[in-house]
Amino acid sequence: MGKGRLLPIQHCELVIIHIVPFGDDSKIADKPLRQVSTSFSCELHATPSxxxxxxxxxxxxxxxxxxxxxxxxxxxxxxxxxxxxxxxxxxxxxxxxxxxxxxxxxxxxxxxxxxxxxxxxxxxxxxxxxxxxxxxxxxxxxxxxxxxxxxxxxxxxxxxxxxxxxxxxxxxxxxxxxxxxxxxxxxxxxxxxxxxxxxxNTARSLLEDPPSISEGCGGRVTDYRINDFGEFMKENRLAPATHEMTSNQKEVPLEKAKKRLERMSRYWPMVINETIIFNMASHIDPLPSLIIKDTLDDEEVMECKKAVYHVVGMESRNEALPIQLSGSRGKGPKRDEQYRQMWSELEMLIKSYADTSPNHQKVLECLLDCKKPMPDDKSPKKGDKVFAKEEKMDVDSQVEQSWKTLEKFQKMTEREKSDYNKSDSVPPSKRAKMEEPSVSTGSTSGPQNLLSLWTNRIASIHSKRHVEFAGRLESKDNVAELYQHMKEDNGTPMETGTENKQQNRM
Structure with missing residues (x-):
């Protein structure tokens, strides 16, 4: 065959595979792709069989x-x-x-x-x-x-x-x-x-009808941010540049306008349901308009931080976020979930401009310091504190009710006090219907009223003022049996008269 009929080779890539028996170690290491010349490259691989x-x-x-x-x-x-x-x-x-x-x-x-x-x-x-x-x-x-x-x-x-x-x-x-x-x-x-x-295609198809903004009958999306988009267009209008503008500036005005448009549209949700922070603009102003600027002075940084602190205050007061749920059925997400989504979106907005200047980074650091930790963190949760506070309020109300019960008990007659004390022997199922709310204690004996708590406390104080009889401490049910050593071998006690005579002789 003549040379004119051969197909010219533009580039050759040689791949060498070194095979070793399975279980043996290869003495040759892999070599990455190496460009030997403009038309030849080579690489080496070592692998078991x-x-x-x-x-x-x-x-x-x-x-x-x-x-x-x-x-x-x-x-x-x-x-x-x-x-x-x-x-x-x-x-x-x-x-x-x-x-x-x-x-x-x-x-x-x-x-x-x-x-x-x-x-x-x-x-x-x-x-x-x-x-x-x-x-x-x-x-x-x-x-x-x-x-x-x-x-x-x-x-x-x-x-x-x-x-x-x-x-x-x-x-x-x-x-x-x-x-x-x-x-x-x-x-x-x-x-x-x-x-x-x-x-x-998982996105909107070109074969479908275009979405209708005004009537809402041509497509699935109708809740566009029309007013916000109108303001966005006004802020990015183009005008013919004069000769003085083009001669005094190093950058072409058109390129400068493109950079501005890119900076202002880095994070700009198109649909109302896809954003939370832009639906609550009155609460975070002027942060959205300041964060998109090229530079921020100290006063503007302070204004952005104030907006973040305002949102922190809203969350601490458990205020509802002004979000719109158009087009959704049933109940929306819980308030904690709404705040979590809001913080995530606000962080995404500020992160998009954090590398613009050091002052932009300060705003991001302020947000990260104020952001509520995620549920999987080991730090104490706000919900736990609220639950503990509510539980404490419930216990305080029960204590107050028990004090009223004690005052009522002090005004009773002896007969009424006797009947009230006998109620302790009533089974718990019946006592729950007769007693008023009682304070729950940490003991394993069940709930007690304030009267029983007070009685137990007085008894404990009196018991510390004298040394308890040793025989009573060692006996069963606090009942000490006297003269145990005077019993006979057959287990019957001796007569009392005989004991007295023996004591008199001694």
């Missing part, structure tokens, strides 16, 4: 062809030995990485990325199996379709999933979430004997 070699080859294929991994969890399959029972299995799939672009761009990607379950040195995204559909025509709007292959081709779960999809069924895959609505992001289906994963 067997399963590690398989995982290494899969990893190199992912790196070479830009592949990503998706693990389908919760696939119901019948047991091979017992056909009457079924269990859930997981199958890991490989496909082009473009299938994960929408998930990674969304705000719900946290918790989806986990280490590979097949032992690969890479990460995978978990998607949950949904009820299969027999009619593939009823599909959502897809942004792309990509071929897939199982990581473990010969495993029983992979074989069952492949045969199931090749039979013409389609399976929806949803993002696992702890709360909220179900989000279906992918679809598995076969076309022409090959299996594809379809990326379903």
């Amino acid at each position: 067997g399963t590690p070699l398989y995982n290494k080859l899969i990893h190199l294929c992912q790196k070479q062809y830009d592949l990503a991994s998706t693990t389908v969890t919760g696939i119901p399959m019948k047991e091979e030995q017992n056909a009457s029972s079924s269990a859930n299995y997981d199958v890991e799939l490989l496909h082009p990485s473009e299938a994960h672009d929408d998930i990674l761009k969304s705000a719900h990607a946290d918790g989806l990325v986990i280490p590979s379950k097949e032992g690969l040195p890479t990460e995978t995204i978990t998607l949950k199996w949904c009820t299969p559909k027999s009619n593939i025509i009823e599909l959502n709007y897809c942004t792309g379709a990509y071929r897939i292959t199982p990581v473990d081709v010969n495993s029983r779960p992979s074989s069952c999933l492949t045969n199931f999809l090749l039979s013409g069924r389609a399976v929806m895959l949803e993002q696992p979430r702890k709360s909220g609505t179900k989000v279906i992001s992918h679809l598995l289906a076969s076309h022409g004997g090959e299996i594809f994963v379809h990326a379903i």
Whole structure:
């Protein structure tokens, strides 16, 4: 063959894999990719034989062809030995990485990325199996379709999933979430004997009607911040620059305007339900308008701190936040949860501008110092103090009621006091209906009224003023048996007269 018919090589990447027997240590270390020349690069990998070699080859294929991994969890399959029972299995799939672009761009990607379950040195995204559909025509709007292959081709779960999809069924895959609505992001289906994963658009589709701002009948979102957006446009209006402006400034006015627009829109929620702090602007002013400035003087920093302290005072007084719940049904989140969301959003706003100047950083430090600790912290909680305060108030009211009971007891006649004291022998189930509220003590004998507490205290004081009879302390039920040594051997006591005569003779 002539040289003119050969295909020229633009670049050659040489990958050398050094394989050692399983269990032996490799004397050769891995070498990263090294550029030998403009058209040649080389890298070295050392791996044991067997399963590690398989995982290494899969990893190199992912790196070479830009592949990503998706693990389908919760696939119901019948047991091979017992056909009457079924269990859930997981199958890991490989496909082009473009299938994960929408998930990674969304705000719900946290918790989806986990280490590979097949032992690969890479990460995978978990998607949950949904009820299969027999009619593939009823599909959502897809942004792309990509071929897939199982990581473990010969495993029983992979074989069952492949045969199931090749039979013409389609399976929806949803993002696992702890709360909220179900989000279906992918679809598995076969076309022409090959299996594809379809990326379903989770955002608003261009095929839907545009949202209506005024009437509210054309779309799902109607609570836009229309008035705030109008003020935002007024603050960022453009005007033709004069010759003096362009000649005296080093920066082009258009670039300066772009930087200002970027700075003012770093954190700007579009919908009313997506923000709390912008719905309570009267309570945190002028912090939102000052924090977006290029520079802050000491007086402006103090104004921002005052706004943070005002919010701290609102939380300490347990005031309700002025949030709007338009479009929501039932009760909204609890007040503690509202304050937690408010603090998180306020921190996000200030963090967006914290690197602007040192004074901006001071405002962030003030917020972090005042922010309420999270529930999983070991520091004492405000709710615990409130509960202790309420419990103390309840005990004080019971003590006051018991004092009234004591005064009432002192005004009783002897007969009434006698009857009242006999009520202590009434069973607890009946006494609870007869007695007034009593003070709960830490003793294990049950609740006592103030009269019994006072009597026990007086008895304790009197008992300390004299030495108790030794025989009574050693006896049972505080009853001492006298002249125990005078008993006869058969256990019968001697006559009293005989004892007196013996004492007189002595």
